[in-house]
Amino acid sequence: MDGSEMHYLILGIGSTEESPGAIGLPDQVPFPGAHFEVCADMGNGVSFSDNHPSVLGQFTEMTDSVVVNGMMPNLTLRYTEALTSDALRKHHELDLYTKFWPGVEAPDFLYLCSGTAETCPVTPQDVADGKPHQCDGLLAQIDASSPVLWLACTSITGTSYGDLLTELIPQFMSHLPLEDRGRLSQVDKRHRAVVENAPGNSPAGKIRVPREKRADVGLRTIYTQSELDASLKESSVLHFQPGGGSKAEPLTVTAFHKASPVHLFAWTDAQPLAAVEGGILTAHEGTVITTMKSGSVTLQKGATLMRMVGGDVQIEGGFIAKVSGGKATVRTDGSVGEVDVIGEVVLPAGEITVLRGGVASAAGNARIITVSGGRADLLGSASIGTVAGGRVDAVGAAVVENVTGGKVYAEGGVRVDNVTGGKVYVKGQASVTASGAAYVRVSEQATVHAYGTATVHGQGGTVHVHGTDVTLTGRVDSEVRHPA
Ligand SMILES: [Zn+2]
Known part of the structure; x- marks a missing residue:
């Protein structure tokens, strides 16, 4: 064909189910001209393969029988899976045609015309007058003067070496060591698809699909520390997961590496990364790091760090089970199970389950469920469920719901709801409700509601004695006695 001119090939499953008129489209359209050829497979179905001599030879031209008095049926074609097959699309007979196939380049259920007399020619005279289609149909979407082959099939089936390989690849890959599967996945997108779409669970662990499906990302499964160390010295960014099985070693990311950050993934048969002792690492969804000693880690959504004893962690939706050192910062959302000894957690959002030691700075709408030791600073609208020990300094609009022990210093507009033990110091506009063995010291404009056997020492403020x-x-500025 002449390369300077578009030759359209429109291929799909011919639909005979319903007349276009039933869904408000024209049943007939004026024949667009001699450049428009209608062909059909005569009910035989069309097959293709790499070594089949002809696809086009399986069609019979029907133009003369469908055009009557310059009018033809408003033909329609619909999608079938074979229309996306490379073996069909790149078949030597079809390769150079301009394709406008339903469900691929064109809308599924592609009609010749989807317009009305307002928008489109409806008589042969309209066509002779040069009236164009202004609808969503084929005749409006292509260069109306170019040759068009309209090929209606009853079915399209085929195979090619490529398709056969695709079917064999999962079996083939299942016999390979994981590391080789990972490498093969870099070679060919069909290999990659097998790795990414591996079924539900494997004996070695939960299978997940890497969130970043970038074609240029080489996903590697690494089994030995020596290979990990060698990989960290390469100049390309490393995307890897620790492999499992009897030959796998516990892996540690150690020194700072050439290309930072290193990306930790979990896609198939993922094992925990044993330790981070340096470097910069991004942990993606589904990954687990057992221990972090130093370095810097970003924990994305669905990533877990079991124990942190040092270094710096940015939590972007991830989870740290226990912080015993270092500094963790919640950047977007995320949670920390337990903080003890000398850990530090900064959270503008998210949650800590238990603060046993260390320091937590909670702001925004962050929440600490229990404080039993260490020190918590509350700002903004942050809240604590229960203070049983340790020290809390609360300002702003923070809320402490229960105090059974420890010390709470509240000022600003802080509310301390239910104090039954421990010591609470309120000033500013803060308010507290105390009973039981609670001790409250009140000053400035703060307010105390005291019940039961609570003890209140006044240096100003208002005390309601129940x-x-x-x-x-x-001494208090105002003492209000309520009946028991
Ligand atoms: Zn039209």
Whole structure:
């Protein structure tokens, strides 16, 4: 064919189910001209393969029988899976045609015309007058003067070496060591598809698909420390997962590496990364790091660090089970199970389950469920479920729901709801409700509601005394007695 001119080949499954008129489209359209050829497979189905001599030879031209008095049926073609097969699309007979196939380049259920007399020619005279289609149909979407082959099939089936390989690849790859599967996945997108779409679970662990399906990312499964060390010295960015099985060694990311950050993934048969002792690493969804000692890690959504004893972690939706050192910062969202000894957690959002030691700075809408030791600073609208020990400094609009022990210093507009033990120091506009063995010291404009056997020492503020067993010492600006 002449390369300077578009030759259209429109291929799909011919639909005979319903007349276009039933869904408001024209049943007939004026024949667009001699450049438009209608062909059909005469009910035989069309097959293709790499070594089949002809696809086009399986069609019979029907133009003369469908065009009557310059009018023809408003033909329609619909999608079938074979239309995306490379073996069909690149078949030597079809390769150079311009394709406008339903469900691929064109809308599924492609009609010749989808317009009305307002938008489109409806008589042969309209066509002779040069009236164009202005609808969503084929005749409006292509260069109307170019040759068009309209090929209606009853079915399209085929195979090619490529398709056969695709079927064999999963079996073939299942016999390979994981490391080789990972490497093969870099070679060919069909190999990659097998790795990425591996079924549900494997004996070695939960299978996940890497979130970044970038074609240029080489996903590697690494089994030995020596290979990991060698990989970290390469100049390309490393995307890897620790492999499993009897030959796998526990892996540690150690020194700073040439190309940072290193990306930790979990796609198939992933094992935990044993340790991070340096370097910069991004842990993606589904990954697990057992211990972090130093270096810098970003924990993305669905990534887990079991124990942190040093270094710096940015939590972007991930989870740290236990912080015993180093500094963790919640950047977007995420959570920390337990903080002890000397860990530090900064959270503008997210949650800590238990603070046993160390320091937590909670702001925004962050929440600490229990404080039993260490020190928590609350800002913004952050909240604590229960303080049983340690020290809390709360300002802003923070809320402490229960205090059974420890010390709470509250100012600003902080609310301390239910104090039954421990010591609470309130000033500013803060308010506290105390009972039981609670000790409260109140000053400035703060307010205390005291019940039961609570003890309140006043240096100003307002105290509401409920009942007769409350102990009130010092001086308050306002004392309000309520009946028991
Ligand atoms: Zn039209």
